[in-house]
Amino acid sequence: MPKSHEVTMADVARAAGVSLATVSRVLSNAPGVGAATRARVRREAERLSYVVSPEASGLARGTTQRVAVLVSRLTRWFHASMLETIESELRAEAIDVLIYQVEHPELRAQFFTELPARRKVDAVLLIALPLDEREAERLADLNVHVVVAGGQIQPYPYVKIDDRAAARKAVDHLLELGHERIAMITVDDPASLYWSSVAERLQGYTESLAAAGLEARRDYVVRLPYGIEAGCEGMSRLLKFAEPPTAVVAYSDEMALGALRELQRSGIQVPHEMSLASFDGHPVAKLFGITTIDQRVTEQARVAARMTLDLMARKSVRPSVLVDTDLVIGESTGAPRR
CATH class of the missing domain: 1.10.260.40 (lambda repressor-like DNA-binding domains)
Structure with missing residues (x-):
C-alpha cells in the first residue's frame, strides 16, 4: 500500500x-x-x-477552500472565543483556516505583503482588528471576500453589537440604582479611521448621563492601554479623587477583574461602597459576580462564519448585522450609600 x-x-x-x-x-x-x-x-x-488537496478540490471551482483569519491577540478572551467558533463553523464545511496573529503594524504589513505571493485564500475574516487607512487599502488590493467580526470596517459586511446602546444599557442600570457619580475605565483609541467601539461606548456613557441631567466629568474617564492591569491602574486613579465615583463602567470584563482586585486591595466594599459593571459576557464575570453586558460572542462568530461561507458560494449577504446584548446583573452593582 x-x-x-x-x-x-x-x-x-x-x-x-x-x-x-x-x-x-x-x-x-x-x-x-x-x-x-x-x-x-x-x-x-x-x-x-x-x-x-485544497488546490485540487478547488481547481474546478477556481477556489482554494481557505480562509485567512486575522486576530490581534489570541490571549484575549473575546478574540479566542470568537476564533474558536469561527474555526469550528468553517471546518464543518471543509474549509481550511489559516490563523494570523497580527497585533503590531509590522505583522500586519508582513501579512499583506506575503499572503498574495505565498498562500492564496478565498476570503479574509477580521476579528475585532482595527486597521489604519493604508492597511485598509492593502486589504482591498487582495481582491478577496472580506468579513469583519466584532467591529466595522467600511465597505465590508460586518457583524457586531451596537456599542453605543450597550453602554447606555450599562449606565442606565447604574442610574436606576441611584448612582450619579459614574466613571468609565476605557482604552486608548486605536489609531484607526475604521474602528468605533471605543468611541461609541464613550458616547453611550455620555448620552445616558446627559439624559439623566448629569454632566460627564472629564476626570472620570480614564484611558489606558488594554489589559487587566489597566483595570487596576484605572481604579487606583479614580479612588484618589477627593470625590471618587460611586460606580464604574469598565471597557471589558478582563479590565473589570483588575478593577475589582484594586478595590479589594483598598478595602472598598463592592457594591456597598463601589458598584462595578463591564462588557463582554466573559465566564469570569459570572464567577466573580460582575455585572456585565453579554455581547453574545458565539452568535457574532457564527454569523461571521456564515457570511464568509455565503460569499464564497457567491451568495448575497446582508451588509451589516447587529447582534443584541443582554444585561446580566451580578453581585457587583447595587444602590449607593446615602
Missing part, C-alpha cells in the same frame, strides 16, 4: 471499484452518487488515509 502522503484519488477509485469522477463527486459532496457507493468511497478514502 502506498504511504499516506502518496495516496492519490486513483488509489481510492481502484480500492472502491469506481471511477475517478465518482470519487471526485463524493469527496466534494456533489450530488449524483448513491448512498451505498458514497459510503464505500468514503470508507476506502479513510482506510487509505487519503488527504484531499
Whole structure:
C-alpha cells in the first residue's frame, strides 16, 4: 500500500471499484452518487488515509477552500472565543483556516505583503482588528471576500453589537440604582479611521448621563492601554479623587477583574461602597459576580462564519448585522450609600 502522503484519488477509485469522477463527486459532496457507493468511497478514502488537496478540490471551482483569519491577540478572551467558533463553523464545511496573529503594524504589513505571493485564500475574516487607512487599502488590493467580526470596517459586511446602546444599557442600570457619580475605565483609541467601539461606548456613557441631567466629568474617564492591569491602574486613579465615583463602567470584563482586585486591595466594599459593571459576557464575570453586558460572542462568530461561507458560494449577504446584548446583573452593582 502506498504511504499516506502518496495516496492519490486513483488509489481510492481502484480500492472502491469506481471511477475517478465518482470519487471526485463524493469527496466534494456533489450530488449524483448513491448512498451505498458514497459510503464505500468514503470508507476506502479513510482506510487509505487519503488527504484531499485544497488546490485540487478547488481547481474546478477556481477556489482554494481557505480562509485567512486575522486576530490581534489570541490571549484575549473575546478574540479566542470568537476564533474558536469561527474555526469550528468553517471546518464543518471543509474549509481550511489559516490563523494570523497580527497585533503590531509590522505583522500586519508582513501579512499583506506575503499572503498574495505565498498562500492564496478565498476570503479574509477580521476579528475585532482595527486597521489604519493604508492597511485598509492593502486589504482591498487582495481582491478577496472580506468579513469583519466584532467591529466595522467600511465597505465590508460586518457583524457586531451596537456599542453605543450597550453602554447606555450599562449606565442606565447604574442610574436606576441611584448612582450619579459614574466613571468609565476605557482604552486608548486605536489609531484607526475604521474602528468605533471605543468611541461609541464613550458616547453611550455620555448620552445616558446627559439624559439623566448629569454632566460627564472629564476626570472620570480614564484611558489606558488594554489589559487587566489597566483595570487596576484605572481604579487606583479614580479612588484618589477627593470625590471618587460611586460606580464604574469598565471597557471589558478582563479590565473589570483588575478593577475589582484594586478595590479589594483598598478595602472598598463592592457594591456597598463601589458598584462595578463591564462588557463582554466573559465566564469570569459570572464567577466573580460582575455585572456585565453579554455581547453574545458565539452568535457574532457564527454569523461571521456564515457570511464568509455565503460569499464564497457567491451568495448575497446582508451588509451589516447587529447582534443584541443582554444585561446580566451580578453581585457587583447595587444602590449607593446615602
